[in-house]
Amino acid sequence: MRRFIASAALLVLALGPTLHAQATATARPARIVLAPPTKGAPEAIKTASMASVIARGDSLQLPGTREPVPGAPLSHHIAGFAVTLCGAVFITGLEPADAAANVGFFAGPLKYRSEVKDTVIDRKTQTVKLTLKNGVTRVARRYGSQGCVPLPIGEDSVHFTPSIVKSALPPATTTPWPMGDVLPKKTDWAGVDSALVAQAVAEAFGPDSAMTLGFVVTYKGQIIGEKYAKGINLHSQLESWSMGKSLTGSLVARLIQMGVYRLDQAAPFPEWQKPGDxxxxxxxxxxxxxxxxxxxxxxxxxxxxxxxxxxxxxLYLYTGSVNEYAYAASRPQQWKAGTVGRYRNVDPVLASYLVRLGAEKLKQDYHAFPTRALFDKIGMRDVTIYTDPYGNFLGQGAEVIAARDWARLGNLYLQDGLWNGERLLPAGYVEYARTIAPGWLADGRPVYGGGFLWINGDGREPLPTNAFAFLGAGGQSAWMVPTHGLVIVRIGKYRGSNASEAPLRKGMATLMKAVKPL
Known part of the structure; x- marks a missing residue:
């Protein structure tokens, strides 16, 4: 299998129905046809200098300036901290002191947490209330299956009706893996050195300073290695941050397969439909x-x-406590689409907006759509995606998900979007997703593909260069290695991210020795 590095001209997209067309159960799903892959992984591509990337971006900029976000930065940081505490305590099950010291530094940086003079954690209402030294109070509350929501200053409720979304799957305790949690008694696999796998798991989990919470390895879809920290188990929903972007991409892909969208169509946001936009x-x-x-x-x-x-x-797209879809859709252009690659939350937030528009087009319950369209299909039961106060999923990275569920999603990609004979992702979508994006390649950064996937195109990780990943802040990762049939999931506390890097790389290198190429 191969990761393509050429231009988008290699892609041939058969047209399917647009959002504006009538979507029906018989609508023909869009098919994505790519040039046939070749065997083996290509050579690593040299990464351009930062100065070169900046200069190229500057040369292609369109006229315009950025409008500052509203509100005080410190208030936003503490809103992010409140959401972090809410999820860590009420969903993951960590103690408040542990959560405050060790998790979620991305949206609620550690250096600002000392500005909080009063912390109230109400377990009955599942509410976190943080009051700053300047008197400003930020509140986050858990709302049903929609997770922890940052409330606008001065408000005590959300602008949507929360709901509980239950899985339609049978109990995991009596259902075989991967649709459930019952593992086969078999522990030895052809082509796998079990002793080396055990060594790799121990290495990748790392020392206490790495703060790894969960580590799972699958080979050809079967779990061959797994370890959890004390107090954490296979059902623990763990901070995953921007791994959620790849999950959101998967939901958009489901809508493509269901005939609602095409990859090559113009994004149909109502805010962009004025003539000349x-x-x-x-x-x-x-x-x-x-x-x-x-x-x-x-x-x-x-x-x-x-x-x-x-x-x-x-960050405001996490903490703004506004309609984040409307905010993202109101942003102007800085570059012509497709020419420059930049890691910015505006794109996955807009992809989440597409999920909402698509689910509503199909007249499905928006908050239940991810569960019905994807999670129930592949055995994912331990997932919570947070929303903004308007009920919009913040699929750019506001979620807590069990390590095994990330392994399930990773295997869906290794299986080219097929699961138990059912096509869940369009034919060719996975190849599109793990192909280096033209704008990123032109920038000299061969690390980002489609569908919000990271690519090992620069050979930074001790894996083949066609390995691809869901990655999140704080050292969260799920690496898919097509050449070896592996999915490698590592989730941990944010504070341990730096200390986890070397052990994880050592463990992955050992896995490459433990498992023979397919």
Whole structure:
């Protein structure tokens, strides 16, 4: 199998129905046909210098300036902290002191947590209330299956009706893996050195400083290695951050397979439909490649310099306590779509918006759609995706998910989108998703594909260069290795992310020795 690095001209997309067309159960799903893959992994591609990436971006910029986000940065940071505490305590099951010291630094940075003078954790109402030294109070509350929501300042409720979404699957305790949790008695697999696998699991889990919570390895879909920290188990829903982007891409792919969208169609957001709006040229595939070209500020922008007085839109899309879909759809263009790759939350938020529009087009319960369309199909039971106060899923990374469920999703990709004979993702979609995006390749950064997947194109990880991943802040990862039939999932506490890198790489290198190529 091969990761393609050439231009989008290699893609041939058969047209299917658009969002504006009538979607029916008999609608023909879009098919994505790519050039046939070749065997083996290609050579690593040299990464361009940061100065080169910045210069290229500057040369292609369209006229315009960024509009600052509303509100005080410190208030936003503490809203993020409140959501982190809410999820860690009420869903994952961590103790408040542990959560405050060790998790969720991305949306609620550790250095600002000392500004909180009063913390109230109400287990009865599943509410976290944080009051700053300046008197500002930020509140996050758990709402049904919609997770932990940051409430607007001065408000005590959300602008949607929360609901409980239950899996339609039979009990996992009596259902064989992967649809359930009952593992086969077989522990030895042809082509697998079990002793080396055990060594790899121990290495990858790392020392206590790595703070790994869950580690799962599957080979040809079967679990061959697994380990959890004390107090954590196979059902524990763990902070996964931007791994959720890949999950959102999978939901958009489900809608493509169901005949609602095409990858090559213009993104059908109502906010972009006025005559002459240049954003009508942005395709769904551009959004899914982090290449929409929309103008926001993100800490991952090349050359970004932190300024405590300037709060990035990238984070505001988690903590703003506004209609985040409307905010994302209101951003102007900075580059022509598809020309420049930038890791910015505006794109996965818009992809989540597509999921909402698509589910509503199908007249399905939006909050139940991920469960019915995907999770129930592949055995995922321990998933919570958070929403904003308007009930919009924040699929860019506000979720807690069990390690085994990430392994299930990873295996869906290794199986080319097929599960038990049913096509869940369009034919060719996985190849599209693990192909380096043209805008990123042109930037000299061979690391990002379609469907919000990361690619090992620069050979940074001790895996073949056609390995691809769901990655999240804090050291969260699920690597798919097609050449070896492996899915490698590592989830841990945010504080341990730096200490976890070397052990994880050592463990992955050992796995490459433990498992023979297919």
């Amino acid at each position: 240049p954003r009508q040229q942005i395709r769904i595939m551009d959004i899914m490649r982090m290449s929409s070209g929309l103008r926001i500020l993100a800490p991952q922008d090349p050359g970004y310099k932190e300024n405590e007085a300037v709060y990035p839109d990238h």
